[in-house]
Amino acid sequence: MTEVAEQVSARFATARQIADAVLFEGYVLYPYRASAAKNRLRWQFGVLVPPGYGADSGEHTHQRTECLIEPRAGASLAVELRFLRARRRTVQRACEGEAFETVQELELADRVLTAWDEGVEERVELVVPVAELLGEGVSVPFHRPAQQEKELLREGDRTVGRLLRRSERLDGVLRLTAAEIPGPYSTLRLTAVVENTTSWQPQPGAERDAALPRSLVSAHLLLGLDRGTFLSVTDPPQWARAAVAECRNEHTWPVLAGEAGRDDVLLSSPIILEDHPQIAPESIGTLYDATEIDEILALRTSALTEREKREARGTDERAGAVIDLADSMPPEVLERLHGAVRSLREVTGESAATAFDQPEQPWWDPGGDRSVDPGTDTVLVDGQRVGAGSRVLLKPGRRRTDAQDLFLHGRSALVEAVLHDVDGSVHLAVTIEGDPGADLWRAQGRFRYFQPDEVAPLAEER
Known part of the structure; x- marks a missing residue:
């Protein structure tokens, strides 16, 4: 044995x-x-x-x-x-x-x-x-x-x-x-x-500890x-x-x-x-x-x-x-932890040159659909067109939000982009007005996201 x-x-x-x-x-x-x-x-x-x-x-x-x-x-x-x-x-x-x-x-x-x-x-x-x-x-x-x-x-x-x-x-x-x-x-x-x-018999009311x-x-x-x-x-x-x-x-x-x-x-x-x-x-x-x-x-x-x-x-x-x-x-060693490619698809044969000249874009790449542009697209909210640069009032609903979003109820925000997901839903990427870190979030491309029925248009500042 x-x-x-x-x-x-x-x-x-x-x-x-x-x-x-x-x-x-x-x-x-x-x-x-x-x-x-x-x-x-x-x-x-x-x-x-x-x-x-x-x-x-x-x-x-x-x-x-x-x-x-x-x-x-x-x-x-x-x-x-x-x-x-x-x-x-x-x-x-x-x-x-x-x-x-x-x-x-x-x-x-x-x-x-x-x-x-x-x-x-x-x-x-x-x-x-x-x-x-x-x-x-x-x-x-x-x-x-x-x-x-x-x-x-x-x-x-x-x-x-x-x-x-x-x-x-x-x-x-x-x-x-x-x-x-x-x-x-x-x-x-x-x-x-x-x-x-x-x-072992625990005392009545004994804790898990x-x-x-x-x-x-x-x-x-x-x-x-x-x-x-x-x-x-x-x-x-x-x-x-x-x-x-x-x-x-x-x-x-x-x-x-x-x-x-x-x-x-x-x-x-x-x-x-x-x-x-x-x-x-x-x-x-x-x-x-x-x-x-x-x-x-x-x-x-x-x-x-x-x-x-x-x-x-x-x-x-x-x-x-x-x-x-x-x-x-x-x-x-720390740099090695930043990410890894597990596999690469080999491109061979007659299609190789074409593949490199016109690389196929995956379905999740925003550039794969030329019919949408987050920077110029708009969505109709309360009869007004809202897009990048629009000011909105946040009014997140309870049915699909979390506690952090609820804290922002009643705050004003600036729309940075209008995004469409693969399921056909529309999302507004926003930064909070008066937030001292807004410029940093904007530079990093990190936003808060709300759907059109969770905002109300505000008048543009002159």
């Missing part, structure tokens, strides 16, 4: 890059400080809570993965369950003698320490012959005992404080079964269930066959679609992973992915915040004050690594 494990583990290497992104998705968000509001509600993906808490909380206690496999004779299945275990960190300041007192914040020369939940990666690994999964299958219980660690904090030869790290007891079980699928091919339905079985140290966080599975293939759940072959439709996946999303063109590794993820997902080659490292692109995060992180950076370094080692990465990034 050792040889099989090593063989499949090598195939996991590519998939593990994606799995790492899943494991630490949203782990610590910009601005990477424990005091930031969006870092106070953490662990949103793949959280499996103890059954005593999950019964009334609406949180999940298990994940269920089902997919189809085509194993060859003597095939073995390698399984790697990965999750984060929340370890609670308390900060204490040194007092007289050998006493310590718990504090909200402890400022050191190089960092500012605060209370924080650290994520410790855990794995449950096994290799099992596929034949043993038929029938009752295999159940693998796992246990993590409660632990407490102390770390003294020193500056020079003086003890200034300490960190207490507490991990709660955590129990779970991984169940694997397989069943034959009727049909012309040797196909099995593989079922993998991950369940939190921790016997109390359950997290006893939960599996960002839980996901890597599955690999040494001989055989997985069938895509997203895009199965025609003959297997009915059987795939009967697969029951709960709180997880299985996709083919690993190297492109191979189908012997599957990632069961708590977030939706496509088959064979990839990390962008331009990515400079883990920034943890998938709601932003690397370039924006790098620029924003570099703009943090020194005090904010020290607090981020004291929040978590991974947050500190992000700060160091942004501070040390050379200009050529």
Whole structure:
């Protein structure tokens, strides 16, 4: 089995890059400080809570993965369950003698320490012959005992404080079964269930924060066959679609992973992915915040004050690594993040010269339709023609606007362009009169947009 494990583990290497992104998705968000509001509600993906808490909380206690496999004779299945275990960190300041007192914040020369939940990666690994999964299958219980660690904090030869790290007891079980699928091919339905079985009973009214140290966080599975293939759940072959439709996946999303063109590794993820997902080659490292692109995060992180950076370094080692990465990034690396061309259409043959002389314009290019011109087009509003240069009163309606637009109700604006979209709707691009940043927005081509029934014409100033 050792040889099989090593063989499949090598195939996991590519998939593990994606799995790492899943494991630490949203782990610590910009601005990477424990005091930031969006870092106070953490662990949103793949959280499996103890059954005593999950019964009334609406949180999940298990994940269920089902997919189809085509194993060859003597095939073995390698399984790697990965999750984060929340370890609670308390900060204490040194007092007289050998006493310590718990504090909200402890400022050191190089960092500012605060209370924080650290994520410790855990794995449950096994290799099992596929034949043993038929029938009752295999159940693998796992246990993590409660632990407490102390770390003294020193500056020079003086003890200034300490960190207490507490991990709660955590129990779970991984169940694997397989069943034959009727049909012309040797196909099995593989079922993998991950369940939190921790016997913890919360106090009445306990908050989610109390359950997290006893939960599996960002839980996901890597599955690999040494001989055989997985069938895509997203895009199965025609003959297997009915059987795939009967697969029951709960709180997880299985996709083919690993190297492109191979189908012997599957990632069961708590977030939706496509088959064979990839990390962008331009990515400079883990920034943890998938709601932003690397370039924006790098620029924003570099703009943090020194005090904010020290607090981020004291929040978590991974947050500190992000700060160091942004501070040390050379200009050529930052420029590489600005954009990338994934593919180019090759132009060959007799049409090549014509294509270069008269390049085809895509449907979304404003220059592709000569019948419209944002700078000269007008639209009829309350019996008056409104176009670039017209003054209008903003009166955004509630049915298709947001809070920011509502704040502008009753303000006057200057129309910069009349735009037509591919659905036939008309939009007015405007700048707000009296806005000190209007010239900057205009220079950058950035405007606010309203439809004709959300404005009223104003008299032109003389």
